[in-house]
Amino acid sequence: MKNKTIFAAILIFLFFAVPNCFCQTNTNPEPYSDDEFPQFMLDLRRFEIITLGSMPFITLNSSIVYNGYKFATGKTDTFNPLATADYSQDEMENIIITSLCISAGIGLTDYIVNLIKRSRIKRRLRQQDSNISIEENPDAVRIPLPSPETTDITDIEEIESEAE
Numbered sequence: 001m002k003n004k005t006i007f008a009a010i011l012i013f014l015f016f017a018v019p020n021c022f023c024q025t026n027t028n029p030e031p032y033s034d035d036e037f038p039q040f041m042l043d044l045r046r047f048e049i050i051t052l053g054s055m056p057f058i059t060l061n062s063s064i065v066y067n068g069y070k071f072a073t074g075k076t077d078t079f080n081p082l083a084t085a086d087y088s089q090d091e092m093e094n095i096i097i098t099s100l101c102i103s104a105g106i107g108l109t110d111y112i113v114n115l116i117k118r119s120r121i122k123r124r125l126r127q128q129d130s131n132i133s134i135e136e137n138p139d140a141v142r143i144p145l146p147s148p149e150t151t152d153i154t155d156i157e158e159i160e161s162e163a164e
Contacts, residue, residue: 043111051107058106059099063087066095 063082071079076086087095 043114046114047107047111050110051103054106055099055103058102059095062095062099062102066091 067076067079067083067086070076080086
């Protein structure tokens with residue numbers, strides 16, 4: 001019986017330990033590259049983070065404002081925005097729906113602002129590319145324009161050969 005236990009322990013050791021010695025693979029994660037995800041996915045992820053991240057704060061503010069409204073109109077005697085037991089089911093649903101709409105509006109506003117910023121940057125880059133002069137570009141070659149007297153093709157070929 002003792003031999004079977006030792007044999008089983010050796011088999012288990014060989015089964016789990018020995019393959020790991022021969023199969024050394026690199027399991028370190030690589031960081032994402034800049035062009036790994038399309039821009040719309042990055043924008044959607046940012047919208048999601050901002051919308052869900054603002055949700056708790058907007059819900060708290062909505063409940064404070066709603067309780068203040070109830071207190072100001074005389075529907076309740078005390079101003080306690082954290083006492084959710086005072087709210088009915090419909091009031092709670094309205095607060096949460098209002099919070100969701102405001103949070104989505106914040107996320108959408110951030111998305112629009114980022115679109116405008118990106119389009120301005122692209123427009124500036126295009127303007128800078130079109131405003132580059134010959135002196136700024138080291139690869140540019142100035143080709144002299146033919147004079148009005150030269151109408152012969154051989155004269156144009158001579159001008160092109162001079163430019164080279």
